[in-house]
Amino acid sequence: MRRREFIKKSAVVGVGAYTATKLGIPKLITRSGGKMASPVVISTWNYGMQANETAWKTLMGGANSLDAVEQGVRVIEDDPSIMSVGYGGLPDEETKVTLDASIMDWRGNCGGVGCLQNIKNPISVARKVMERTKHVLLVSEGAYSFALAHGFKPMDLLTDEARKRWLEWKENLSDKDNWLPPHDMNDLEDNHDTIGMLAMDLKGRISGAVTTSGLAWKIHGRVGDSPIIGAGLYVDGKVGAAASTGIGEANMRIVGSHLVVESMRSGMSPQEACEVAIKRAIEVHLKMIKADKSFQLAYIALNTKGEVGGAAIRKGFQYALRNDGTNKLYDSKYLYE
Ligand code: GLY
16 A cells, blocks of 8 residues: 555635626625625535535525535435435345435534435435434434424335345355355445535535435444534534545544534645544554555535535545536545555
8 A cells, every 4th residue: 555645636626706697696695704605515426516516506596505405415315326325325234225414504503314214315304303303313213203203205215226236245245155246345336425515605604414325234223424413524604614425434433524624723724624634534544444445534625715625545536516607526635546
């Protein structure tokens, strides 16, 4: 393994001033500081492009950043071809599709659900936890009953394709079965992880959302970092926001998204702050990273100036950035080949 300095694939991206005429918005709204707010949406992985478009349209319709991130990530939850989020997500070892999600706004309001089954849009359940309870996190049967009580409709989230992948995994657990060729999860093009999305609206208000079906073939009951406020997601309206994707256990041990936001609070750029969290994760997990070449962890961040950053342990992580005029995929900086 070759350790290297963060490779400068993508610079910190500053977002230019938003102009009303270009986007057809009748009236510019200003931040409390008097500056024009330039909306920004950043999200993880290539499917973030699609999610960003929905979030952007939501923002341009005058909605706040909380609505934008919820609507944006729902598109990915609804898509059965994305096998690491929502409907069609790869199941746990018992063929149960269990979903984790969290949402947080600029005022510090937040909610999450863990190990939620049979509900397609955990992000919207997380928002209900935030808005309709005094709690932050509901899990498992409790989260499911809560969702039903709020009108969410139950459905089977296990698609035929996900069941087929589970069978391949199961059949290759034993060297005696030998029915199918070994299946390497890293060969799956769709073996992408969590969608995390951060957005700033026309008033400069930042929100974030994270949603995932978590690690494929996990032990039933496993909850990852995504619904854990501070680990999978953190927002401070006066500073910025961060979200993570990758091995949740590694992130939970360093409460990485909170670390990114606190690093920005101390004056770092979003890019520098993401790199701090990646370096911390490596300090804590170096042995595991060396042993497992697929060990990946990545962060995205956004500050109140509309600057963004992204960093990963390994090559391959991408994030999608939507701002005035463009929606573009960036190769993140990383530490290991
Ligand atoms: N980062 C998603 C998970 O570990 O479940």
